[in-house]
Amino acid sequence: MTNVLVCIKRVPDVSGEVLLTEDGMSVDARHVGFTVSPHEECAVELATQVADATGGSATVLTLGPSDGVEQLRSALAVGCSSGVLVEADTDRFGPADVAAAIADVVRAREAAGDSVDLVLLGNDAADTGDFQVPVRLAYALDRPVLTNISSCEVDADRVIARGDGPDGTEIFEVPLPAVVAVLEGGVTPRYPSITGRMKAKKAPIDIQTPTVEPRGSGRVRLRVPPPRSGTVEVLGQGADAAPAVVDLLVKIGVVSA
Amino acid sequence: MIIVLVEANADGLTLFSREALTFARALGDRAGHAVQAVVFDEPTDAIRQQLGEQGVALAHHPDDPRLSDYAGASWAAAAVDVVRSSAAEIVLASGTPRGNEILAHIAARLDVRMAANVVQVESTDPLVVTRQVVGGAALEDMRLDDPIAVLSVAGHACDPQAASVAMTTEVATVSPTLDERDLVTRVMQVEQTQAEDTSALTGARVVVGAGRGAGGAEGFTDLLELTELLGGALGVSRVVTSLGWRPHSEQVGQTGSRIAPDLYIPCGISGAIQHWAGCQSAKTILAINTDPEAPMVTRAHYAVIGDLHEVVPAINKELRSRRTG
Numbered sequence: 001m002t003n004v005l006v007c008i009k010r011v012p013d014v015s016g017e018v019l020l021t022e023d024g025m026s027v028d029a030r031h032v033g034f035t036v037s038p039h040e041e042c043a044v045e046l047a048t049q050v051a052d053a054t055g056g057s058a059t060v061l062t063l064g065p066s067d068g069v070e071q072l073r074s075a076l077a078v079g080c081s082s083g084v085l086v087e088a089d090t091d092r093f094g095p096a097d098v099a100a101a102i103a104d105v106v107r108a109r110e111a112a113g114d115s116v117d118l119v120l121l122g123n124d125a126a127d128t129g130d131f132q133v134p135v136r137l138a139y140a141l142d143r144p145v146l147t148n149i150s151s152c153e154v155d156a157d158r159v160i161a162r163g164d165g166p167d168g169t170e171i172f173e174v175p176l177p178a179v180v181a182v183l184e185g186g187v188t189p190r191y192p193s194i195t196g197r198m199k200a201k202k203a204p205i206d207i208q209t210p211t212v213e214p215r216g217s218g219r220v221r222l223r224v225p226p227p228r229s230g231t232v233e234v235l236g237q238g239a240d241a242a243p244a245v246v247d248l249l250v251k252i253g254v255v256s257a
Numbered sequence: 258m259i260i261v262l263v264e265a266n267a268d269g270l271t272l273f274s275r276e277a278l279t280f281a282r283a284l285g286d287r288a289g290h291a292v293q294a295v296v297f298d299e300p301t302d303a304i305r306q307q308l309g310e311q312g313v314a315l316a317h318h319p320d321d322p323r324l325s326d327y328a329g330a331s332w333a334a335a336a337v338d339v340v341r342s343s344a345a346e347i348v349l350a351s352g353t354p355r356g357n358e359i360l361a362h363i364a365a366r367l368d369v370r371m372a373a374n375v376v377q378v379e380s381t382d383p384l385v386v387t388r389q390v391v392g393g394a395a396l397e398d399m400r401l402d403d404p405i406a407v408l409s410v411a412g413h414a415c416d417p418q419a420a421s422v423a424m425t426t427e428v429a430t431v432s433p434t435l436d437e438r439d440l441v442t443r444v445m446q447v448e449q450t451q452a453e454d455t456s457a458l459t460g461a462r463v464v465v466g467a468g469r470g471a472g473g474a475e476g477f478t479d480l481l482e483l484t485e486l487l488g489g490a491l492g493v494s495r496v497v498t499s500l501g502w503r504p505h506s507e508q509v510g511q512t513g514s515r516i517a518p519d520l521y522i523p524c525g526i527s528g529a530i531q532h533w534a535g536c537q538s539a540k541t542i543l544a545i546n547t548d549p550e551a552p553m554v555t556r557a558h559y560a561v562i563g564d565l566h567e568v569v570p571a572i573n574k575e576l577r578s579r580r581t582g
């Protein structure tokens with residue numbers, strides 16, 4: 001029975017140009033929706049698989065604004081059974097602060113008799129891309145940590161994990177309790193079923209206020225990089241453009257004349 | 258002192274590590290710091306030669322059989338020993354999966370901030386770095402004012418350049434203090450799998466890209482032929498992998514691979530910021546798309562407006578006829 005805590009982050013769902021708030025300190029998300037990183041969608045899927053396979057539970061946690069309930073419900077609809085919202089202003093929380101706040105939740109649960117055997121997170125958040133919350137969380141909890149993991153399963157008291165390394169797929173075996181940071185690519189996140197959606201509506205969400213005093217991220221300002229200078233040269237329309245394309249390939253040296 | 262953690266393969270230092278060394282040298286010149294390296298791999302003549310070309314006079318080599326199987330924690334423990342003994346002010350590595358992992362361990366052990374994927378140094382006193390956020394669609398200026406600054410350098414943030422004065426690199430072997438607990442996360446086994454395809458993609462000179470416009474798993478025949486004719490690799494958008502048309506190892510973008518080929522030919526890819534994050538380092542981009550307003554088209558150097566299922570076979574035919582003719 002493995003109890004999994006999976007951590008996700010509500011982020012702006014920008015696909016076109018990034019807009020910034022007037023003070024340049026955050027992404028202006030007023031005109032876009034919200035989502036979570038594909039890495040975290042895969043972490044949620046793995047959490048559900050481990051909970052199912054071991055007869056344990058999957059709890060989903062987010063640290064952020066109260067609207068993060070939307071992302072918690074999405075995870076509850078695909079197999080997590082309860083949620084935790086740590087309500088905080090993410091702009092004031094640096095990665096070490098986020099890790100400290102999650103560690104507090106884990107310790108409080110364990111103190112109350114609910115073991116947290118495996119913590120899954122996305123490898124890096126889609127917006128801040130800090131690449132360190134999982135590792136800092138592991139140090140705060142004094143647990144082993146793996147990052148860049150594509151898939152994992154629990155065998156008795158160990159987690160067996162796989163990830164792509166420089167020489168091939170690397171396999172790890174780590175004793176529980178442990179922290180694992182997940183990358184997209186090893187599992188396919190399931191779609192919510194109708195019963196899943198119904199369950200998600202009724203699933204309990206525990207709302208908490210963090211006690212950590214945030215040190216912040218060190219952000220001075222955000223900027224949008226200038227677009228590439230120069231305009232596009234259209235070589236032609238449809239199949240007729242083929243000779244012009246091959247001329248270009250020769251010109252830049254990827255095809256010999 | 259700046260300590261750079263470098264990675265190597267059979268040919269010597271990786272391109273990313275040579276970039277990180279060049280980045281460190283520029284930072285060191287501005288801030289008045291010398292650059293030293295930490296080499297986990299056996300420091301071969303080729304590696305020493307490359308370090309020397311990068312102006313590195315001293316390389317530390319943690320020598321312990323327990324480090325031969327990679328573990329983020331144990332490699333970080335060894336690096337922290339070097340950082341402490343050399344009184345380094347800055348620790349730096351390339352923003353590779355291992356680079357970011359080891360640096361995160363180091364930052365947690367030293368209880369200092371870490372900046373991931375830095376592309377530029379804004380100021381050296383205080384140290385303010387510019388790094389990629391939102392997959393590179395935005396930049397963040399971040400202050401690193403702890404006694405030791407930890408940062409990773411984004412891939413292709415600079416070109417590797419030899420130092421004006423080459424050095425003869427001395428290798429100092431160090432015996433790290435390792436805790437058994439740092440070894441439990443070591444690699445137990447390595448399987449040759451799709452990781453190889455990924456390195457073929459990230460190292461390719463030409464990448465043919467395919468997105469939703471491919472239309473289905475069966476819509477790749479002409480694209481694969483073009484890839485073959487150009488001796489390149491196929492890269493795809495997330496839509497393509499999510500729909501199961503192609504494996505994730507071929508995905509380009511924020512949650513896939515970052516490529517930097519001489520030529521990228523995205524076909525039927527709209528150019529969402531998360532895809533752009535993975536292909537913006539391509540030297541030349543030739544977009545093939547039905548929509549002249551697609552961001553990939555407006556940001557490309559060259560474009561063909563049209564249905565990829567007509568354009569790509571025509572290019573293949575032209576390539577074949579010029580080859581035989």
Ligand SMILES: Cc1cc2nc3c(=O)[nH]c(=O)nc-3n(C[C@H](O)[C@H](O)[C@H](O)COP(=O)(O)OP(=O)(O)OC[C@H]3O[C@@H](n4cnc5c(N)ncnc54)[C@H](O)[C@@H]3O)c2cc1C
Nearest residue numbers: 126468469470494495510511512513525526527531547565
């Ligand atoms: C946090 C996060 C991370 C992400 N990571 C990635 C990532 O790593 N990689 C990635 O690619 N995406 C990623 N995405 C998804 C990204 O936002 C886009 O959804 C995706 O890139 C779109 O793929 P596409 O261009 O193939 O599809 P679409 O956006 O649907 O575009 C299809 C394009 O094909 C053109 N087209 C259609 N038919 C034809 C035809 N017959 N011939 C020629 N052109 C045609 C259309 O004009 C259009 O421009 C991520 C998203 C998030 C939120």
